[in-house]
Amino acid sequence: MAEEKWVLMVTAQTPTNIAVIKYWGKRDEVRILPINDSISVTLDPDHLCTLTTVAVSPAFDRDRMWLNGKEISLSGSRYQNSLREIRSRGDDVEDEAKGIKIAKKDWEKLHLHIASYNNFPTAAGLASSAAGFACLVFALAKLMNVHEDPSQLSAIARQGSGSACRSLFGGFVKWNMGNKEDGSDSVAVQLADEKHWDDLVIIIAVVSSREKETSSTSGMRESVETSLLLQHRAKEVVPVRMLQMEEAIKNRDFTSFTKLTCSDSNQFHAVCMDTSPPIFYMNDTSHRIISLVEKWNRTVGTPEIAYTFDAGPNAVLIARSRKVAVELLQGLLYCFPPKPDTDMKSYVLGDTSIVKEAGLERGGEAPQEIKDKIGSQDQKGEVSYFICSRPGKGPVVLQDQTQALLHPETGLPK
Amino acid sequence: LQISLGTRSITYTLGGASRENFLMAAEKWVYMVTAQTPTNIAVIKYWGKRDEVRILPVNDSISVTLDPDHLCTVTTVAVSPAFDRDRMWLNGKEISLSGSRYQNCLREIRGRGGDVEDKEKGIRIEKKDWEKLHLHIASHNNFPTAAGLASSAAGFACLVFSLAKLMNVDEDPSHLSAIARQGSGSACRSLFGGFVKWTMGSKEDGSDSVAVQLADEKHWDDLVIIIAVVSSRQKETSSTSGMRESVETSLLLQHRARDVVPKRILQMEEAIKNRDFASFTKLSCADSNQFHAVCLDTSPPIFYMNDTSHRIISLVEKWNRSEGTPQVAYTFDAGPNAVLIARNRKVAVQLLQGLLYYFPPKSDTDMRSYVVGDTSILKEAGLDGENSVESLQPPPEIKDNIGSQDQKGEVSYFICTRPGRGPVVLPDQTQTLLDPETGLPK
Numbered sequence: 001m002a003e004e005k006w007v008l009m010v011t012a013q014t015p016t017n018i019a020v021i022k023y024w025g026k027r028d029e030v031r032i033l034p035i036n037d038s039i040s041v042t043l044d045p046d047h048l049c050t051l052t053t054v055a056v057s058p059a060f061d062r063d064r065m066w067l068n069g070k071e072i073s074l075s076g077s078r079y080q081n082s083l084r085e086i087r088s089r090g091d092d093v094e095d096e097a098k099g100i101k102i103a104k105k106d107w108e109k110l111h112l113h114i115a116s117y118n119n120f121p122t123a124a125g126l127a128s129s130a131a132g133f134a135c136l137v138f139a140l141a142k143l144m145n146v147h148e149d150p151s152q153l154s155a156i157a158r159q160g161s162g163s164a165c166r167s168l169f170g171g172f173v174k175w176n177m178g179n180k181e182d183g184s185d186s187v188a189v190q191l192a193d194e195k196h197w198d199d200l201v202i203i204i205a206v207v208s209s210r211e212k213e214t215s216s217t218s219g220m221r222e223s224v225e226t227s228l229l230l231q232h233r234a235k236e237v238v239p240v241r242m243l244q245m246e247e248a249i250k251n252r253d254f255t256s257f258t259k260l261t262c263s264d265s266n267q268f269h270a271v272c273m274d275t276s277p278p279i280f281y282m283n284d285t286s287h288r289i290i291s292l293v294e295k296w297n298r299t300v301g302t303p304e305i306a307y308t309f310d311a312g313p314n315a316v317l318i319a320r321s322r323k324v325a326v327e328l329l330q331g332l333l334y335c336f337p338p339k340p341d342t343d344m345k346s347y348v349l350g351d352t353s354i355v356k357e358a359g360l361e362r363g364g365e366a367p368q369e370i371k372d373k374i375g376s377q378d379q380k381g382e383v384s385y386f387i388c389s390r391p392g393k394g395p396v397v398l399q400d401q402t403q404a405l406l407h408p409e410t411g412l413p414k
Numbered sequence: 415l416q417i418s419l420g421t422r423s424i425t426y427t428l429g430g431a432s433r434e435n436f437l438m439a440a441e442k443w444v445y446m447v448t449a450q451t452p453t454n455i456a457v458i459k460y461w462g463k464r465d466e467v468r469i470l471p472v473n474d475s476i477s478v479t480l481d482p483d484h485l486c487t488v489t490t491v492a493v494s495p496a497f498d499r500d501r502m503w504l505n506g507k508e509i510s511l512s513g514s515r516y517q518n519c520l521r522e523i524r525g526r527g528g529d530v531e532d533k534e535k536g537i538r539i540e541k542k543d544w545e546k547l548h549l550h551i552a553s554h555n556n557f558p559t560a561a562g563l564a565s566s567a568a569g570f571a572c573l574v575f576s577l578a579k580l581m582n583v584d585e586d587p588s589h590l591s592a593i594a595r596q597g598s599g600s601a602c603r604s605l606f607g608g609f610v611k612w613t614m615g616s617k618e619d620g621s622d623s624v625a626v627q628l629a630d631e632k633h634w635d636d637l638v639i640i641i642a643v644v645s646s647r648q649k650e651t652s653s654t655s656g657m658r659e660s661v662e663t664s665l666l667l668q669h670r671a672r673d674v675v676p677k678r679i680l681q682m683e684e685a686i687k688n689r690d691f692a693s694f695t696k697l698s699c700a701d702s703n704q705f706h707a708v709c710l711d712t713s714p715p716i717f718y719m720n721d722t723s724h725r726i727i728s729l730v731e732k733w734n735r736s737e738g739t740p741q742v743a744y745t746f747d748a749g750p751n752a753v754l755i756a757r758n759r760k761v762a763v764q765l766l767q768g769l770l771y772y773f774p775p776k777s778d779t780d781m782r783s784y785v786v787g788d789t790s791i792l793k794e795a796g797l798d799g800e801n802s803v804e805s806l807q808p809p810p811e812i813k814d815n816i817g818s819q820d821q822k823g824e825v826s827y828f829i830c831t832r833p834g835r836g837p838v839v840l841p842d843q844t845q846t847l848l849d850p851e852t853g854l855p856k
Binding site: 267 | 674703713717720
């Protein structure tokens with residue numbers, strides 16, 4: 001009787017990622033196969049991550065999942081596909097200390113409890129499904145002793161959410177579109193790890209949005225169906241940019257990195273505009289941030305800051321170096337000051353050491369040379385808060401039991 | 415009495431004055447023409463040149479001419495031997511004519527001048543005289559230049575048209591359009607009323623890059639046009655530099671010009687011919703959006719539309735979807751202003767009600783300065799009384815929140831108009847912008 005109540009658990013942490021050459025459009029909606037390659041930068045999970053605890057027990061009577069404390073349904077095809085693919089690859093597992101032994105064939109019948117938590121708001125448009133599905137697949141793979149390498153795991157994560165496949169690695173990651181029908185070659189590979197280019201600092205401006213945004217899934221489907229520019233982008237433009245971006249990353253060529261990143265972000269949004277009905281993810285605040293960066297780079301003469309936007313108004317700014325990042329933060333806080341009753345600690349999150357270096361704990365004034373780089377900004381934009389981060393590592397198992405999201409005895413959320 | 419002064423030969427009637435006076439009087443005659451020209455809005459867009467000097471485009475374009483009663487340029491052109499140099503005044507302010515666009519237009523038109531005789535005034539000008547005679551030009555737009563309502567198109571079209579009348583140029587409107595084109599590309603389309611196509615042409619000298627009329631303004635007179643003049647804080651990128659940057663940096667532009675626009679031109683011509691509003695709408699909206707997409711694909715990116723523009727698009731898209739068949743088409747030029755084309759008057763009234771609900775005037779604004787142009791539509795919309803805006807209900811079709819009624823001040827004002835006629839001479843002397851005796855601005 002006691003044996004039927006054991007609970008075996010694994011807790012993992014997975015980063016999110018931001019594409020610099022964008023994925024937008026599928027050639028296969030069921031297997032989630034894209035119409036072009038994409039490249040991303042993995043963000044430091046210290047600042048933005050998904051934590052997932054997966055538990056298995058003969059006492060569980062059905063698969064259940066809790067996301068940010070709320071129970072959700074696993075009946076959708078994305079969850080079902082991921083679970084099926086992972087279960088079929090499970091192997092024997094033995095925990096001698098607890099006296100648990102699971103045979104390969106048991107995975108089909110055993111039920112799972114899954115609890116997942118994002119340390120950033122889901123509504124902030126910060127690619128929570130990417131981190132979420134990557135974490136789910138990674139954690140289950142660890143639990144079930146799956147022997148696949150991260151690229152093979154990425155093909156499973158991909159079926160939960162396309163961009164999730166890129167969160168199976170740290171640093172700079174490429175998602176190969178593949179050409180097989182079954183999608184077995186549509187996998188992520190690591191181009192360079194997080195230490196390769198660790199000068200880079202990433203500042204995210206979380207922009208207030210009044211609009212409910214079009215979901216990526218339906219948006220990209222509408223683009224595929226109605227944009228007359230999309231196929232040209234996928235066939236003629238992206239392949240060339242992919243090669244150039246791989247070179248730029250390899251050589252730490254920030255100038256090329258910036259030109260490619262900004263162009264590709266803009267072209268992705270151009271294709272959204274070319275969709276019927278048109279999709280507008282960026283708003284006036286997003287545009288003002290772009291103007292700020294474009295002017296800055298022009299004033300300096302050589303690019304110091306790259307920008308990219310996903311399917312929402314948030315700006316992801318990548319600074320060439322810490323020095324530039326400090327200046328950028330000063331400039332951003334000058335243009336987008338917090339409301340009078342806002343504490344700086346809740347206005348700039350993540351790597352807050354940068355706030356100190358910028359002399360901004362008490363809301364200091366930006367130096368004149370920063371103001372010159374930005375030009376006159378006659379309109380306050382609406383930024384909810386900033387997150388300071390950097391390129392980061394891939395998924396890891398968390399050994400510390402206090403971080404588990406499920407109770408080790410009941411397998412229910414803590 | 416015939417007097418030769420150098421190479422000039424002028425005939426006039428004596429009135430008993432001295433010989434000196436005759437000579438003075440002879441040199442002081444002023445001959446003038448005043449014309450009115452409409453502006454136009456492209457529904458298949460021109461964006462990108464293959465030749466910057468001759469202003470030759472990378473693709474065809476199609477436009478709707480707007481009623482000059484509501485939006486127009488009036489230009490008076492005057493010639494006199496007393497003028498010592500070419501001069502121009504735009505909206506009361508003197509401007510330079512030294513730029514190549516003005517020089518090209520003036521040269522082309524002068525080169526085609528014919529003989530002119532005004533028997534009443536005793537003025538006779540020969541073809542060869544035009545080279546040496548100087549011009550005074552005064553032009554006035556009845557809409558603000560800064561409102562982004564294509565004032566150069568109307569302006570250059572009017573300049574060319576009025577000079578052609580003054581100089582008795584024997585060219586048809588399409589030939590004249592090739593001259594106006596060299597002042598401002600889209601000006602060529604303002605030489606006609608109704609629906610106009612600017613054929614890109616293939617010759618290097620641009621002689622086949624001309625405008626032709628597809629249908630006149632009566633062809634589809636159900637249509638009502640409402641323009642939302644959107645407040646813009648930004649100084650916008652000029653069309654000229656913007657489209658050059660797009661040609662140089664957008665990887666999507668050439669594909670648009672070669673593979674997308676040619677088909678759309680054919681489809682649009684069909685839609686206009688058949689008064690097929692559903693197709694007209696799909697094409698207008700898609701082409702406006704693709705033009706702005708190419709601007710976004712430019713380096714650095716160009717944003718002409720703003721959040722207000724997007725909200726208007728959202729409103730229209732939702733409406734059309736809820737009705738099942740398109741009721742309103744939208745198009746935006748190189749600025750945030752929305753040009754909305756309603757299928758018929760009934761739809762236009764509903765549209766105006768919807769727009770005023772979502773974009774009410776500031777409390778101190780008089781409705782008469784908030785909705786201009788064809789204001790008869792205000793009555794039909796029940797909006798000409800005081801407090802009428804407060805009594806507006808949200809349009810029943812649009813349940814979703816476009817944004818609540820908090821968008822005061824986002825739209826500066828609305829203009830109600832319709833498809834309109836082409837350029838005309840204004841015979842009424844009170845409308846001239848130059849004094850008939852001095853040739854200087856009134």
